[in-house]
Amino acid sequence: MTMVKTRFAPSPTGRMHVGNLRTALYSYLIARHEGGCFMLRIEDTDQERQVEGAVDIINRTLAYAGIVCDEGPDKDGGVGPYVQSERCKAGIYMKYAKQLVEQGDAYYCFCTKERLESLKTADGYSFYDKHCLSLPKEEIEAKLAAGEPYVIRLNVPREGTTTFHDEIYGEITVENAELDDMILIKSDGFPTYNFANVVDDHLMGITHVVRGNEYLSSSPKYNRIYDAFGWEVPVYVHCPLITDEKHAKLSKRSGHSSFEDLMELGFLPEAIVNYTALLGWNPVDNEEIMSLDELIRKFDYTKINKSPAVFDIGKLRWMNGEYIRKMDPDAFFEAALPYLKEAVPGDKADYRVLAELAQSRIETFMDISELLGFFAEVPDYDISMYAHKKMKTTPELSLEVLRETLPFLEELADFSNDSLFEALKGFAAEKGWKNGQIMWPIRTAVSGKETTPGGATQLLEILGKEESLARIRAAIAKLENELG
RNA sequence: GGCCGAUUGGUCAAGCGGUCAAGACGCCGCCCUCUCACGGCGGAAACAACGGUUCGAUUCCGUUAUCGGCUACCA
Numbered sequence: 001m002t003m004v005k006t007r008f009a010p011s012p013t014g015r016m017h018v019g020n021l022r023t024a025l026y027s028y029l030i031a032r033h034e035g036g037c038f039m040l041r042i043e044d045t046d047q048e049r050q051v052e053g054a055v056d057i058i059n060r061t062l063a064y065a066g067i068v069c070d071e072g073p074d075k076d077g078g079v080g081p082y083v084q085s086e087r088c089k090a091g092i093y094m095k096y097a098k099q100l101v102e103q104g105d106a107y108y109c110f111c112t113k114e115r116l117e118s119l120k121t122a123d124g125y126s127f128y129d130k131h132c133l134s135l136p137k138e139e140i141e142a143k144l145a146a147g148e149p150y151v152i153r154l155n156v157p158r159e160g161t162t163t164f165h166d167e168i169y170g171e172i173t174v175e176n177a178e179l180d181d182m183i184l185i186k187s188d189g190f191p192t193y194n195f196a197n198v199v200d201d202h203l204m205g206i207t208h209v210v211r212g213n214e215y216l217s218s219s220p221k222y223n224r225i226y227d228a229f230g231w232e233v234p235v236y237v238h239c240p241l242i243t244d245e246k247h248a249k250l251s252k253r254s255g256h257s258s259f260e261d262l263m264e265l266g267f268l269p270e271a272i273v274n275y276t277a278l279l280g281w282n283p284v285d286n287e288e289i290m291s292l293d294e295l296i297r298k299f300d301y302t303k304i305n306k307s308p309a310v311f312d313i314g315k316l317r318w319m320n321g322e323y324i325r326k327m328d329p330d331a332f333f334e335a336a337l338p339y340l341k342e343a344v345p346g347d348k349a350d351y352r353v354l355a356e357l358a359q360s361r362i363e364t365f366m367d368i369s370e371l372l373g374f375f376a377e378v379p380d381y382d383i384s385m386y387a388h389k390k391m392k393t394t395p396e397l398s399l400e401v402l403r404e405t406l407p408f409l410e411e412l413a414d415f416s417n418d419s420l421f422e423a424l425k426g427f428a429a430e431k432g433w434k435n436g437q438i439m440w441p442i443r444t445a446v447s448g449k450e451t452t453p454g455g456a457t458q459l460l461e462i463l464g465k466e467e468s469l470a471r472i473r474a475a476i477a478k479l480e481n482e483l484g
Numbered sequence: 485g486g487c488c489g490a491u492u493g494g495u496c497a498a499g500c501g502g503u504c505a506a507g508a509c510g511c512c513g514c515c516c517u518c519u520c521a522c523g524g525c526g527g528a529a530a531c532a533a534c535g536g537u538u539c540g541a542u543u544c545c546g547u548u549a550u551c552g553g554c555u556a557c558c559a
Contacts, residue, residue, distance in 0.1 A: 011559050046558055113557085123485050125555060151557055169489070178487055178555085186557040193559045217488045217554040240490080247551065275496095278508090282497055286507055305497080308552065312495045315509040325522075361521045371521095391519080421518070439518035451520040458518090 004036030006208045008062075008069075009197065011043045012054030016061045017250050017257040018311060019212065019242040022276045026239060027210040028067045029277070029299035036207070040072030041200060042083040045190045061259045064269040066292045071204075079204045084196050093191035096199050096229070097152045097184045105228035106184055107133050108140050108150045128153065128181045152185040154224060162220040166236040168304050169213075174220045182221055194218065198225045206234055208301075213238040237301050240280050241308040250311060257311070266339075266364030271320040279309040289322055321363035332359050336368060343369040344376045349462050357453040371453060375462070378448040378471060383482050385444050391436030398441035399479040404431065405438060406472055415465045420457040445475030 008024040010016070031038035040062070042055060055073070062069065071077030081087055088094075100106035109132040120126040133155060143150070156179045163173040184195040191199070201209060216238045226233045242250050250257045262272050274290055283290070283298040290298065324332065333355040340351045340358070354372055361371055373379070386398035393401075408427050414420070428438040443456035446468055452459060460468045 009559095013559080043559070049558070109557095116557090121485080125485075127555080149557095172488070174487065180555075183557055188557075190557090192557070197559090212553095213489075214553055214559085220488095238489095241552070243552085245495080249552085278496065280496090282508090284498090286498075288496095288508060307490050309497090310495055312509070315496065318509055357521090359522095388519080424518085435518055443519060447519090449519090453520065455518045455520090 002205075002207060004031055004034040004207050005039070005205050006031040006036065006210055007039045007041050007201070007204065007206050008067075009041045009043050009200075009211075010058055011046065011049065011193075012051060012058065013049050014051035014054050014057070015258050016057050016260070018259065018262075018272070018276050018279075019250050019257075021061065021065060021259050021272075022242060022279060023210060023212055023239055024062060024067055025065065025273060025277055025295075026237070026281075026299075026301065026304070027208075029296055030208050030210060030237070030301050032296040033299050037070045037077070038068075039077065039204065040069045040082060041204070042073060043193060043196065044083060044085045045088065045186075045193060045196050047085075047188065047190065057260070064259065064263065065273050066269070084191070084200065087196075087200070088190055092203070093196055093199055094185060094189070097191070097195065100154070100184070100225075100228055101152060103228065104155065106152050106154050108135070108144070109153045109181075109183075110135075110143050110148055110150050130155075130181060133181075149187040151183045151187050153181040153183050154221070154228070156181055156221070156224055162223055164220050164223045164233070164236065166216065166219070166238050167302060168238055168240075168306060169216060172216070172220065174217075179221055179224070184225075194221060195225065198222050198231075201234060202226070202229070202231045208235045208237055210237045210239065210301075213240055237304065240305055242279055242311050243308050245310055245312070247308075247310065262316075266366035267316065267320050268323050271316065271323040274323075275316045275319050279311065280305045289319070289326075317363040324362060325360055327359070329356065329359065336365060339365045339368040340372070343372045346376070348467070349375045353462055361453050374447045374449050374452070378446070378474070381444075381448040383479055385448075385450055386441060386479070388436070388440050391440040392434060393437045393440050395479060395483060397437065398444070399476065399483060401433065401438055401441050402445060402472055402476050402479070405442070406469070406476065409460075409465075409469060409472070412465075415461055415468070417458050417461040420460055421455075424457065441475075442472065446471040 006027040008027050010020060010024075028038050030036075040058070042058075044050060059074070069075060071080070071082065073080075073082045076082075081090070097106060101108065109128075111131055115131070116126060116128070119129060132153075156176055158177050160176050161173050162176055162179065163171060165171050182194055183192050185191055219236060219238075223233055244250055244257070259272060263269065270291065273292060274288075274295070277290070277295050277299075278288060281299070281304050282288070285298070327335070333352060336355050336358060337351060340354050344351075344354060354375065358368055358371060362368055383395045386393065386395040405424070405427065412420070412423060424438055424442070425435060428435055439456040443452060443459060446456070446459050446463060454462070463471065
């Protein structure tokens with residue numbers, strides 16, 4: 001039994017959205033699950049679409065995701081180079097294309113763009129008419145010698161059918177008459193994706209070809225190339241598409257589609273990887289939270305779904321929250337610190353305490369500012385916030401309570417949570433108020449928020465006596481002013 | 485237009501001829517409670533439609549519909 005070898009073969013065109021990531025991930029998981037080899041190959045045969053720095057993005061994203069290549073541009077395993085433009089310069093593709101020409105499975109084509117254009121039907125679809133297939137040998141040689149531009153096309157018979165097998169979609173058969181004589185070598189001397197892909201996958205010993213299902217319908221063509229060479233066809237694993245909430249193909253416009261975008265939005269790489277893995281596959285034990293190692297252990301590509309999946313950022317948020325809650329408190333503190341400093345600048349509060357408040361309450365790091373911003377400054381709020389039916393309180397009653405409680409608090413020396421709570425509870429009992437009738441106004445006064453992490457007394461402790469009292473005085477003034 | 489593929493709650497997703505059709509996110513309610521969150525409990529919510537095959541179809545086969553992909557000297 002040969003060792004499993006998979007590859008991730010992106011084009012460096014800039015983005016690395018979660019669809020690409022998932023393809024890379026599945027490819028990686030298949031290899032690792034079987035103890036096989038995973039490699040990276042850069043498919044840059046379209047010189048026009050190159051984007052500066054795109055290879056770096058790919059490398060960075062794989063590193064963040066924890067996907068480690070055994071072979072690739074930065075790590076030669078002996079069958080490189082792993083960048084197709086370099087392989088092209090080495091003449092690899094041309095050599096194999098010429099072999100096909102000699103065998104009669106491919107041919108030179110000198111047709112101009114104009115002629116090709118004229119072949120198009122009224123609705124804009126074209127199908128090559130094999131015009132150059134019948135060119136006399138001498139004419140071909142003459143044109144070649146004269147340096148006329150040419151392409152090399154695969155010669156697909158018009159009769160019969162071609163069948164190929166995909167692990168996910170099963171057997172797919174098409175009429176050969178449907179298969180165009182696809183171009184193997186372009187006039188700029190570069191191979192097309194279709195050709196380079198087949199040649200490299202074979203030369204590099206790829207056993208499982210994992211790719212997006214946009215290649216599904218062109219796959220029969222690939223088999224024709226494998227057959228022409230007499231090469232063994234790899235196992236195909238076509239992955240279903242990932243779409244946005246409007247069922248449209250994931251794009252840059254979706255805003256949250258690239259891995260690095262998501263990280264900037266405060267998502268943890270582990271959570272993104274975990275969530276992405278679940279788009280199109282799920283484990284038999286139904287356990288959704290999985291580390292990369294667990295994914296490797298449980299992944300079974302034969303159970304990949306056929307239907308496209310919608311990328312639901314809401315569920316990703318939940319999962320990210322799960323990862324945040326599972327984090328070691330120290331690690332969380334480290335990760336959250338930059339966000340905490342931004343949300344609460346200066347020394348208004350102890351960041352360790354704030355981190356503790358945040359850890360069970362946020363889903364992404366971006367939530368921190370909304371959650372804790374009031375520690376820096378009480379936001380503008382409407383005094384209707386003092387009304388709460390369950391607490392049985394109103395703005396009017398709140399004003400009264402705050403006025404009477406202020407002197408009590410001023411006298412209090414111990415501003416720690418527990419003693420504060422006992423003291424206020426006792427004071428309320430003495431005054432004949434319910435707990436909520438004293439806690440609600442205080443919490444509102446010092447936070448200006450309808451909900452806060454931690455209770456009233458905890459906020460007082462964190463803010464400290466001086467700041468707390470200042471905030472309560474300001475609240476009293478606000479209430480007096482607005483109640484008239 | 486042609487070819488190929490897909491179709492279980494709003495979303496992800498079990499199921500692979502006989503189930504009161506799992507589970508998760510989200511939503512709603514309850515509990516916990518000095519407001520939240522976390523946690524616990526419960527609820528609403530689905531087999532695209534129509535024909536077959538079968539004692540019996542979500543499951544098998546057709547047709548239609550919808551969505552998607554390919555139909556490039558793009559990948």
